[in-house]
Amino acid sequence: MRLSPFNPRTSELCEPYNWSLWQNWLLADMYAPDHIQEYYAIRSACGVFDMSPIPKYHIHGPDAVRYLDRIVTQDVSRCAVGQVLYTAWCDDEGKIMDDGILFRLGEESFRLTTGDPWLFWLEDNTANLNVVIEDVTDLGTLALQGPFSRDLLKTLSKADLDNLRYFHMIEAELAGIPVEISRTGYTGDLGYEIWVQPHQAVPLWDAIFEAGQDYSLVPFGDYALEMARIEAGLLLIDADFYSSKRVVHDFEKSSPLELGIGWAVKMNKDYFIGQKALKAELARGLAWETVGLEIDLNSLEAVYAEFGMPLYLPYEAWMEAVPVYSDGQQIGKATSGTWSPVLKKYIAIARLRPQFTSPGTRVNMEVTIDAQRKQTQATVVKMPFFNPSRKTSLGKV
Amino acid sequence: MSEKNKKYDVIIVGGGHNGLVAAGYLAKAGQSVLVLEKRDMLGGATITEEFVPGFKFSSLANDAGSLSPEVATDLKLHNHGFNIIPTNPLINSLLPDGNHLRIWQDTEKTVEEIAKFSKADAEAYPKFVERMQKVSGIVAKMNEIVPPDLPDLAFFDIKELSALLSPSLNLGWRHIAQVIRLLPMSVSDLLNEWFESDTVKGAIAASAILNTTFGPQEINSTAYTFLQNWSVSNTGLFRSSGQVKGGVGALSEALAKSAQSFGATIMTGAAVAKINISADSVRGVILASGEEILAKAVISATDMRTTFLKLVDPYYLEAKFIKHVKNIKYQGTMARVHLALERLPTFSGMDGDVSEYLSGHIQVSPSVEYIQRASDRIKYGEYSEKPYLDMQIPTLADPSLAPDGKHILSVTVKYMPYKLRDGNWDDLREEIGKLVIDTLSEYAPDLRECVQEQKIITPLEMESVYALPEGSPVHGDMALNQFLWMRPMPGHAQYRGPFEGLYMCSVATHPGCGVTGISGRNAARQLLGDQ
Numbered sequence A: 001m002r003l004s005p006f007n008p009r010t011s012e013l014c015e016p017y018n019w020s021l022w023q024n025w026l027l028a029d030m031y032a033p034d035h036i037q038e039y040y041a042i043r044s045a046c047g048v049f050d051m052s053p054i055p056k057y058h059i060h061g062p063d064a065v066r067y068l069d070r071i072v073t074q075d076v077s078r079c080a081v082g083q084v085l086y087t088a089w090c091d092d093e094g095k096i097m098d099d100g101i102l103f104r105l106g107e108e109s110f111r112l113t114t115g116d117p118w119l120f121w122l123e124d125n126t127a128n129l130n131v132v133i134e135d136v137t138d139l140g141t142l143a144l145q146g147p148f149s150r151d152l153l154k155t156l157s158k159a160d161l162d163n164l165r166y167f168h169m170i171e172a173e174l175a176g177i178p179v180e181i182s183r184t185g186y187t188g189d190l191g192y193e194i195w196v197q198p199h200q201a202v203p204l205w206d207a208i209f210e211a212g213q214d215y216s217l218v219p220f221g222d223y224a225l226e227m228a229r230i231e232a233g234l235l236l237i238d239a240d241f242y243s244s245k246r247v248v249h250d251f252e253k254s255s256p257l258e259l260g261i262g263w264a265v266k267m268n269k270d271y272f273i274g275q276k277a278l279k280a281e282l283a284r285g286l287a288w289e290t291v292g293l294e295i296d297l298n299s300l301e302a303v304y305a306e307f308g309m310p311l312y313l314p315y316e317a318w319m320e321a322v323p324v325y326s327d328g329q330q331i332g333k334a335t336s337g338t339w340s341p342v343l344k345k346y347i348a349i350a351r352l353r354p355q356f357t358s359p360g361t362r363v364n365m366e367v368t369i370d371a372q373r374k375q376t377q378a379t380v381v382k383m384p385f386f387n388p389s390r391k392t393s394l395g396k397v
Numbered sequence B: 001m002s003e004k005n006k007k008y009d010v011i012i013v014g015g016g017h018n019g020l021v022a023a024g025y026l027a028k029a030g031q032s033v034l035v036l037e038k039r040d041m042l043g044g045a046t047i048t049e050e051f052v053p054g055f056k057f058s059s060l061a062n063d064a065g066s067l068s069p070e071v072a073t074d075l076k077l078h079n080h081g082f083n084i085i086p087t088n089p090l091i092n093s094l095l096p097d098g099n100h101l102r103i104w105q106d107t108e109k110t111v112e113e114i115a116k117f118s119k120a121d122a123e124a125y126p127k128f129v130e131r132m133q134k135v136s137g138i139v140a141k142m143n144e145i146v147p148p149d150l151p152d153l154a155f156f157d158i159k160e161l162s163a164l165l166s167p168s169l170n171l172g173w174r175h176i177a178q179v180i181r182l183l184p185m186s187v188s189d190l191l192n193e194w195f196e197s198d199t200v201k202g203a204i205a206a207s208a209i210l211n212t213t214f215g216p217q218e219i220n221s222t223a224y225t226f227l228q229n230w231s232v233s234n235t236g237l238f239r240s241s242g243q244v245k246g247g248v249g250a251l252s253e254a255l256a257k258s259a260q261s262f263g264a265t266i267m268t269g270a271a272v273a274k275i276n277i278s279a280d281s282v283r284g285v286i287l288a289s290g291e292e293i294l295a296k297a298v299i300s301a302t303d304m305r306t307t308f309l310k311l312v313d314p315y316y317l318e319a320k321f322i323k324h325v326k327n328i329k330y331q332g333t334m335a336r337v338h339l340a341l342e343r344l345p346t347f348s349g350m351d352g353d354v355s356e357y358l359s360g361h362i363q364v365s366p367s368v369e370y371i372q373r374a375s376d377r378i379k380y381g382e383y384s385e386k387p388y389l390d391m392q393i394p395t396l397a398d399p400s401l402a403p404d405g406k407h408i409l410s411v412t413v414k415y416m417p418y419k420l421r422d423g424n425w426d427d428l429r430e431e432i433g434k435l436v437i438d439t440l441s442e443y444a445p446d447l448r449e450c451v452q453e454q455k456i457i458t459p460l461e462m463e464s465v466y467a468l469p470e471g472s473p474v475h476g477d478m479a480l481n482q483f484l485w486m487r488p489m490p491g492h493a494q495y496r497g498p499f500e501g502l503y504m505c506s507v508a509t510h511p512g513c514g515v516t517g518i519s520g521r522n523a524a525r526q527l528l529g530d531q
């Protein structure tokens, strides 16, 4: 088991002592006795999530661009220095292996964050190109997310944060500590990720929390993050899809097109692993599409009423395969869902047959109470469910 | 150069025997063919070189008795100077007490010889030969076929495997069951089921490990390689007898002449730098000189690592394919020592005509355990002070190979690891020569005085000079996970590469196993069939 460089602080703060393991690293599920407070910090103040365990690779060398273009679905050659891309990567059959974030640190230098560890795959696929791949997971990383996050950071840094655009990054100092700041996050809100050398992690944490007192800053854990990322319509490995590397059967695999991230698949670039299969899939037509569902609360209430129960809403996100029906026929499955406190809606991410995916389509989702299978009505909607303009807007100068 | 602007039907990269066989078949079928060989000589590992003026050495391979008779006939090799000289005995196993165990092509003569060591073994030998001939007959049929393409063999594909066996069904299920039982065995276990004498077992077992990394006691298909070598042998026995008149390179010359007589063009000193692929189909090649030559099809007659990680830009290859290429196991374990001899050395314990002792394969393999011990240390990047030796004195049957009265002794030394733990082969080169002469002096005490000059080919030079990947004589070990539909890679056992118009035909492809010409022939047939 490994500990984040912020562990000296997170371990003190994690009151319920509610931890889980992420790639063999200890990760706090929640700090407060109730994660809903942490969730509200993300949406109405600001919060800090210790994402240091996320696997990170430093990919550099003269052929780094060409190499990455072979590996990932995005067009890396069109990514400017200081720009950041969301991308997927596939196997030869065009099935998704993972998704992650690619940061262009320099002309020949990138950082890739991933869901699963991928060093072996990355090294195995250099195709003789002149590129070096290093595991830099030890780097400390904090996600500072929420509407106040920019204001907070501005008190610690002279960097031009107002003009730092969404999915871009800069080098900066925070309270005198050298860091990289990227305007990225997994919450769909205004937010930043801060990258720091491990030995500077604790001083950085202390500086941010000291400044954070004026901004109602709290640490948040995985439970709050899950609610936010579903609202933002962001996929999670092992929930909304499985890595084709780790499953056995074809039906367990999915393509990025089916997952609704086709916009991050640049089909016309020279070559990438899985390209041929994905082109064929497009020509054939997709078997699945990914959409949002809004569960009809009256309908759900009626289901609970049958059992003499009041309406129950998932205040903690769920992640499992739940059947979705139309006219009694199963047409797909929901893969994650949560009550959305800001939207006052019960939402889910679902993968359905394409003829049922236009917004407004009425479907039914399974609800199981006392091992009895019931159905509640739901409506197909576009994702993201929650998409505030502050997520991408520049600061007021 | 007239090659400019010309578009060939087929370019063959590599002028080893398989490339030349493919060239012959294709030219014969009316294709315009260009063979490009990077060395100044043709033949690859089937080559004769005059390392010492007046002495013609078979640099690597020395025996062409495994060549498919069909290939020889189809390409009319006998009209182009290819002749095999009959030699006997087949094998002479030198023994530490000065004794010899000779195996003759004639079973009765061998029985007499074995009886000196064990009555029981002498009795068992004819039955052993009879049974193994049947079983190796099945392997022979499997050699000839194009294996099924089974990219990801799933349990339910097992029925596809019956395609492998169907040609041999008329040989009877009992013998097929034998093959299946023998596949994963060690040759040592196989021989223990038949024989008791260590001497007899050592003399026979050596034939299993000629082309593999493994020792005879290791459970990884040495019984199978034993049967496979048997199946391609021209003697009806486990070891072939194929000394080529003028040296083994005469086979390559005959193949080249044959191909040229059908209209093929052959260029030496023409290293291919790139196999050009565009829009998923082959376009031609680019020479090291920068010159581009166009072709409708390209056959790589060299190994898979060179082909797919160097000549073809791996950028456009599937990840899985690259993984398969990278996973091929090579691990050459041979060195070659050539001695130019002033005169024939005196081997102890010979009685009568020396050619009755020395004109076939001569082995230092006194027991299975001896060979196993010789192999044990390669695991650690070391070699044994007591190597297994396989040698020929080809001048006894073909005096034209050396100046009057002089002789050649060519020795294959096993096991010599390609990857040394300490030191490097350039520094250890002389050590190999010393080791061989010291070892042989125990059997021929005056050997040292007979040596006029020596030429040593280290495991590293097998790669750097002769382009054998990691010194592997067969471009990838003959092992259970690298045979039939897994040779050279799963999903590509049918001589077709991953791009349209790209084919493979070296010994890396099925059936592997040495100078058979079968790979070259099969690949040519596939290409013609695809048109």
Ligand SMILES: Cc1cc2nc3c(=O)[nH]c(=O)nc-3n(C[C@H](O)[C@H](O)[C@H](O)COP(=O)(O)OP(=O)(O)OC[C@H]3O[C@@H](n4cnc5c(N)ncnc54)[C@H](O)[C@@H]3O)c2cc1C
Residues within 6 Å of the ligand: B013, B014, B015, B016, B017, B018, B019, B036, B037, B038, B039, B042, B043, B044, B045, B046, B059, B060, B061, B062, B063, B064, B065, B066, B270, B271, B272, B273, B301, B302, B303, B306, B311, B334, B335, B336, B412, B462, B466, B467, B468, B471, B472, B473, B474, B475, B505, B506, B507, B508, B513, B514, B515, B516
């Ligand atoms: C020491 C030793 C002893 C052996 N003894 C025997 C034996 O007695 N009997 C037997 O049957 N087998 C024997 N073998 C095995 C046998 O010699 C080989 O398996 C066989 O010759 C391989 O033939 P090939 O044509 O498939 O490949 P190769 O002979 O390896 O031919 C490949 C050719 O491609 C050329 N090439 C490579 N790269 C390029 C390029 N970029 N451009 C152009 N050309 C290129 C190479 O120079 C080479 O000529 C022995 C092998 C060794 C090493």
